Amino acid sequence: MRKTLFFLIALMALPALVYGGFHLGMADAVKKKVKKLDEKVAEKVAEKEEESEEKAIKQLYSTLESSMEGEDITAFGSCLSSDYSHQQLTKDDWITMMEYLFEDIGNIQVSITNLKITVTGNSATASFHLKITTAEEGVVQDEDNSPNPLGVLNYLIKENGSWKFYGDQTPPTYYVYGGNDPLTTYPQLDHPADYGYTLLGSASPSETKTFSGSYNYYAVMVYFKNVVKIDALQKSDASYWSSVSLSLNITNEGELLGAPDGVYATVGTGEFFPYTNGCVLLTSDGSSSIKVIVVP
Amino acid sequence: MRKKTAALAVLVLLIFPALVNAQSIKGRLGLGLNYPGVSARYGLSNKFALELKGQFGSGVTVFGPRAYYYFSTDSKVCLFAGAELDYVSFKGDVSSGGGIAVEPFLGGDYFISKHLALGLDIGPAFIAISDKDTDESVSGMEFVANINITWYLW
Numbered sequence: 001m002r003k004t005l006f007f008l009i010a011l012m013a014l015p016a017l018v019y020g021g022f023h024l025g026m027a028d029a030v031k032k033k034v035k036k037l038d039e040k041v042a043e044k045v046a047e048k049e050e051e052s053e054e055k056a057i058k059q060l061y062s063t064l065e066s067s068m069e070g071e072d073i074t075a076f077g078s079c080l081s082s083d084y085s086h087q088q089l090t091k092d093d094w095i096t097m098m099e100y101l102f103e104d105i106g107n108i109q110v111s112i113t114n115l116k117i118t119v120t121g122n123s124a125t126a127s128f129h130l131k132i133t134t135a136e137e138g139v140v141q142d143e144d145n146s147p148n149p150l151g152v153l154n155y156l157i158k159e160n161g162s163w164k165f166y167g168d169q170t171p172p173t174y175y176v177y178g179g180n181d182p183l184t185t186y187p188q189l190d191h192p193a194d195y196g197y198t199l200l201g202s203a204s205p206s207e208t209k210t211f212s213g214s215y216n217y218y219a220v221m222v223y224f225k226n227v228v229k230i231d232a233l234q235k236s237d238a239s240y241w242s243s244v245s246l247s248l249n250i251t252n253e254g255e256l257l258g259a260p261d262g263v264y265a266t267v268g269t270g271e272f273f274p275y276t277n278g279c280v281l282l283t284s285d286g287s288s289s290i291k292v293i294v295v296p
Numbered sequence: 297m298r299k300k301t302a303a304l305a306v307l308v309l310l311i312f313p314a315l316v317n318a319q320s321i322k323g324r325l326g327l328g329l330n331y332p333g334v335s336a337r338y339g340l341s342n343k344f345a346l347e348l349k350g351q352f353g354s355g356v357t358v359f360g361p362r363a364y365y366y367f368s369t370d371s372k373v374c375l376f377a378g379a380e381l382d383y384v385s386f387k388g389d390v391s392s393g394g395g396i397a398v399e400p401f402l403g404g405d406y407f408i409s410k411h412l413a414l415g416l417d418i419g420p421a422f423i424a425i426s427d428k429d430t431d432e433s434v435s436g437m438e439f440v441a442n443i444n445i446t447w448y449l450w
Contacts, residue, residue: 021439022418022441024331024440024442025330025331025351025353025441025442026358026382027333027351027353027357027358028353028440029421029423029438030353030395030423030425031355031356032438033423033435034356034425035388037388037427040391041390041430042389042390045430
């Protein structure tokens with residue numbers, strides 16, 4: 001009898017050893033379950049908070065739509081953080097532009113669809129499809145917007161419990177892309193990354209910098225209110241570009257050709273409206289890098 | 297004087313175990329310390345005993361009855377089988393609430409003296425707990441070992 005009981009006890013102990021050992025006392029076993037439940041509850045709470053934040057952000061985009069359609073500049077302004085900054089655009093720039101639009105353009109219809117939101121603490125990014133039509137011009141915009149230098153309404157911040165558009169908050173910057181097909185039309189010149197171009201890097205407009213990568217074309221881009229003063233563009237063989245394939249919003253274009261001489265071309269207008277992005281497109285001519293020599 | 301008496305009592309407990317057995321548990325009340333809690337056990341007959349047990353951990357309270365069936369009580373080692381049903385309350389880092397725990401167990405008491413027994417039992421415990429603020433719950437089996445020391449008053 002006693003041997004049988006000892007055998008049963010041993011039998012009971014065996015799976016416990018395999019399973020991961022005994023808890024000393026029921027309270028200790030319960031503690032393990034509580035820890036597991038803590039993890040589940042924390043996950044659930046986080047999910048609920050995220051859902052709640054997403055709902056609040058969707059409401060912000062809805063307010064943006066209605067403020068534009070209703071030409072309500074106060075409501076529009078309430079959607080933007082007072083610290084809004086995106087490629088040197090400010091909240092005041094937006095207000096000025098929207099006042100101009102509301103005065104001159106009638107029956108604006110705005111549709112923001114396919115809204116995808118990523119919340120990280122008190123900041124968020126969003127991508128969406130934006131369609132804007134007006135009575136005078138019909139469809140003026142019908143494209144996907146994602147967080148990038150052009151994504152003026154894709155960066156958000158939670159301020160005093162409310163979500164606001166915040167901009168990407170980048171300091172003054174110019175960008176260099178490399179690609180194998182020429183950029184020819186407006187949307188391509190705005191979105192080189194969407195047309196097979198690779199971002200080789202970025203720099204402050206006061207910084208001369210070499211960007212490496214073997215491509216058929218290089219594009220030097222500035223967005224919105226950024227400007228960069230380019231004295232010369234140098235190839236990997238130390239020679240200088242002597243011609244530009246295509247340019248947009250550039251003054252004194254000839255001054256960036258040839259060796260540096262302290263006289264520069266300005267890429268970008270430094271204005272928000274009308275169209276302001278600046279671009280210089282160059283054929284690489286076999287160069288494996290481009291050195292952008294700027295005048296600070 | 298008291299210290300000497302206490303020391304003598306401990307000595308008696310240590311020296312006499314080989315000479316004692318449980319004799320009978322019928323009608324006897326034992327107060328016990330277990331890890332980590334307290335208990336009170338009463339012998340309903342020579343074979344059956346009931347116990348109320350409470351355990352207290354960090355943020356966890358477990359309280360409930362245990363039933364014992366003794367296979368024999370005629371030696372200093374008395375093997376038993378039994379079952380335990382507990383009410384559980386807890387407060388974790390983000391969760392809080394209650395639940396139940398059920399455990400069949402096998403084990404034994406080792407009577408050091410007629411009045412003092414060391415006990416050990418093991419068994420698989422089914423534990424189910426739920427958070428009171430959400431609908432989240434957790435359940436499953438854990439293996440539990442209980443150790444205790446019981447002092448029989450008479």
